[in-house]
Amino acid sequence: MTRNQGRTTFSSEDFLKEVCWGEDGLIAAVAQDAGTGRVLTVAWMNREALKQSVERGEAVYWSRARKRLWRKGEESGHVQKIVELRLDCDADAVLLQVEQAGGIACHTGHERCFFRKLENGRWVSTDPVLKDPKLIYGK
């Protein structure tokens, strides 16, 4: 925050300073479908990912597997348009209300990553595959 000719202005990065990044530089990022309320994905953001998410208005994560920024939907087209962004009490997790392009958030072709439910001591897949992953990523 800076003062300029008597006016208080906010740099576009001030909100990043309030975030408590973990030792690995990351925070958890939960994406929830703004329409249905379904929790779609849990992913990770570093400072640059959160910055770009806000600038673009679309979810950008840090891929822990690939160790690089990951513009959600960059390959699949399954972009998450951010409708609302929230920070939790200890500032180490964000909640995104999103519009999920294609109605598919998961790389497996399911609507959401949480397609398995615990039933009688076992994880049981309860949701249909909406699109064959080969067709999503088959280039």
Add this chain to the structure above:
Amino acid sequence: MTRNQGRTTFSSEDFLKEVCWGEDGLIAAVAQDAGTGRVLTVAWMNREALKQSVERGEAVYWSRARKRLWRKGEESGHVQKIVELRLDCDADAVLLQVEQAGGIACHTGHERCFFRKLENGRWVSTDPVLKDPKLIYGK
């Protein structure tokens, strides 16, 4: 899983083997209000926390700050009764549908930990404090 006299039985801990614990032994655990669909908390579980959560039917987390198991509500009474438990595609996050005792999930006295919203580049508190934390924890 073991076979006993021709029947396939599942030990109560088989579901734990499918979880991909992080290098720190933890996974992310998102709790969502089963009634309203609001995301209440993001916390952490180790193997024992998930095991106890399933056994008790109430959320048990691993407190990274206190470095011990934390039966949610053990001090506040704000227990999270688990209605449904889901695992994500890469098995490193769980989603709990819960009934939130007292209607307060956050130690700040808010309904949910995500009481701050990004507005014009600033995190703005949008939700009321439902109960003074001093009254929640004041013993």
